Amino acid sequence: MAVIDTVTSEYYLRPLIISLSILTLSTVIYRHHSNLTTLPLIGTIITFLRHRHRLHDHLTDTLATANSLTLTLRNRIFTVEPTNLEHILQSNFINYINTNHYTYVFHELLGTGAKNSDSGHWFAQRRIATRILDTQCMKTFVFDTLQLHVSKTLMPHLSSSANNIIDLQQLFRKFSFDMICNVALGLDLKSMDCYRYELFVEAFDDVVEHVSYRFTSLVPVVWKLKRYFNVGSERKYKEGIERVNEFVMDVIKLKETGKVCERGQDIVSMLMNIRYDVGYQGEEKRKLLRDNAISFILAGTYPTSTALTWFFWLLDGHPHCKQMIREEISMLTSLSRNVHQPNLTFDELKKLNYLRAALSESMRLFPPVPINSTTAVYDDILPNGTYVEQGWCVDYSAYAMARMKNLWGSDCREFKPERWLDADGVFRILPLSIYFKYIVFNGGDRVCLGKEMAMFQMMSVVVMVMHEFEIEVVGGGGTPEKMADPPYGLSIYLSMKNGLPVRVKKRESDHVPRAKDRGVLVGLFGMVLVGLSFYKHKQYLKLAL
Ligand code: HEM
Incomplete structure (x- = not known):
């Protein structure tokens, strides 16, 4: 699987920006701090090129000096003020929609699925999806699927790579992709046409890479023109979308004929089984199912694998935290039924307070979705007095929020799992009053639908991997010094620029004796x-x- 943010020779020549919003911000900063104010475009490009390797940090530094953590730039607002976020994501949610230039670049891929729609259409789909994900049947299916993929693909891959160097980001991405495809489509990887599946994986990856390029394009009109004339990378993108759509549509049609096994457990089958009444019939309804399946695959692959990658990077730079997690895992797995393959349930995993804290802390500092955006339907005034005109975008950055001293204290840039634990070492869920200072999973009505599933998946993977292997980051992991200049690439997700090369070592057993053995x-x-x-x-x- 190609790494999304691999800079191909074609893309390398193009200056990149993380988004049009940061471009606008750069212009204003440049105008304030430079005497070349008469050349805004050149000024912007120079500013952008100067900061392109650290654009999220550039935005952070600027917001940190802004009045009440909010900036107004022409027709958009940047804010990292929690009361403003509570307002746009919850109390006045009705006035803010998701569809704007951010979702526009996704349109061909996500169509009218829940992730890419608004108002009544979004609400109806979200209600159904929430109901499905909450069923015991779905929870059991996710648990079984996860165990299957960990034991049959992830662990054997790591075992066969012992003492070799592998790209952990790429491995996690493929693992998460296979896992969510199984959960969303019910694909039994053993019984299906592997070649066709691999083509689908490749097409999906290329398509997401292209969306990232669109997001970070310095001159969006270039890709829009290419799309209009259906040439170059836009033509390839269109072909990729067709391949992805065709594959998912074929699975849906097979399910309709009852020829695909395990009908009834995966997300698409469940959507087909319940009254999926959102105003569509026949082919339109099928397309909606397809769009939702693709939304789940996208949402379930990239954020989870990105979060796991930064976690292992950080752990390698913080040996004390690694040791704490090891001890906690050893204690719990020693009580497990099968100490060599501890298939822990969610309730058992919840007892791993330190691990949960470390994952939350790692995502706080390196949120897989670093920036998000909404658009105002009507004029509004934010709680801190900022005026928002109808049609303006309100952007918020989880990456910048983590680095605000007045939100997280003077040690905000440090990796400190302890900040999530109470005096007894028990994991502390953020109280509602400060809930909106941690928007890694978004917040309010559009909070991530897969939050629980993602946490369960990440904890299971960490337990199994750390139980059996020692993961050493080639060139060293995320020490406090390296965290000041983290190696992220420019992409819709906070991926690592060049992947995460690691050396995998099989561990000597250090199991704490089990209760029975202790006896x-x-x-x-x-x-x-x-x-x-x-x-x-x-x-x-x-x-x-
Ligand atoms: C560490 C892992 C994850 C993180 C950090 C994360 C974060 C987010 C964020 C920030 C959003 C809102 C912005 C956006 O739409 O991109 C979101 C939405 C969403 N996520 Fe996740 N996500 C994770 C894993 C998952 C998983 C495993 C699933 C699959 C079940 C999932 C399903 C969704 C869906 C369907 C939405 C759209 C919700 C809506 O618009 O109503 N996510 N997620």
Whole structure:
């Protein structure tokens, strides 16, 4: 699977920006801090080129000095003020829509699925999807699918790579993709046409890479013109979309004929089984199913794999945290039914307080979706007094929020899982009053639908991988020094620029003895004591005789 943000020779020549919004921001900053104000476009490009390797940090630094953590730039607002976020994502949610230039670049891929729609259409789909994800049947299916993919693909791959260098980001991406395809489409990877599936994987990856390019294009009119004339990368993109759509549509049609196994457990089958009444019939309804399946595959692949990648990078630079997690895992797995393959349930995983804290902290600092955006339907005033005109975008950055001293304290840039634990070492869920300072999974009515599933998946993967392997980042992991200049690339997700090369080592067993084993040890120890005491008393016995 190609890495999304691989800079191909074609893309390399093009200056990149993370989004049009940062471009606008750069213009204003440049105008304020440069005497070349008469040349805004050149100024913007120079500013952009100067900061392109650290654009999220550039935005962070600027917001940190802004009044009440908010900037107004022509027809858009940048804010990292939690009360403003609570307003746009929850209390006045009705006035803010998701569809704007951000979702526009996704349109061909996501169509009218829940992730890319608004108002009543979005609401109806979201309600159904929430109901499905909440069923016990779906939870069991996710659990079984996860165990299957971890034990049959992830672990064997790591075992066969022992002592070699592999790209962990790429491995996690493929693993998450296979896993969510199974959950969304019910694909049984063993029984299907592998060649066709691999073509689908490749097409999906290319398509997402192209969406990333659109997002970061310095001159969007270039891709729009190419799309209009159907040439170059836009033509390839269109072909890729067709391949992706065709594959998913064929799975849906097969399910309709009942020829695909396991009908009834995956997301698409469940959508087909319940009354999926959102105003569409026949082919239109099929397309909606397809769009939703693709939305789930996109949402379920990239953020989870990105989060896992940064987590292992950070852990390698923080040996103390790694040790804490190891000890916690050893304690729990020693009580597991199968110590060599601890298939822990969600309730068991929840007991891993430190691990949960470390994952939350890692995503705080390196949120897989670094920037998000909404658009105002009517004029509005944000709680901090900022005026928003109808049609303006309100952008918010989870990456910048994590680095605001007044939100997270003077140690905000440090990786400190402890900030998520109470005095007894138990994981603390953020109280509602400060809930909107952590928007890694978005917040309010459009909070991520896969939050629980993602946490469960990440915790399971970490437990299994750390239980069996030592992961060493080639060139060293995320030490506090390296965190000041993190190696992210410019993409819709906060991917690592050149992947994450790691050396995988099989671990020597350091299992804490299981309860049963501990019983045996105590028994043996007791027998030795009795033996010694018998030997000692034998002398007296001899004397007595
Ligand atoms: C660490 C992992 C994850 C993170 C950090 C994350 C984060 C987010 C964020 C920030 C959003 C709102 C912005 C957007 O639409 O992109 C979102 C929406 C969404 N996520 Fe996730 N996500 C994760 C995993 C998942 C998984 C595994 C699934 C699949 C079940 C999923 C399904 C969705 C869906 C369907 C939406 C759209 C919700 C709506 O618009 O109503 N996510 N996620």
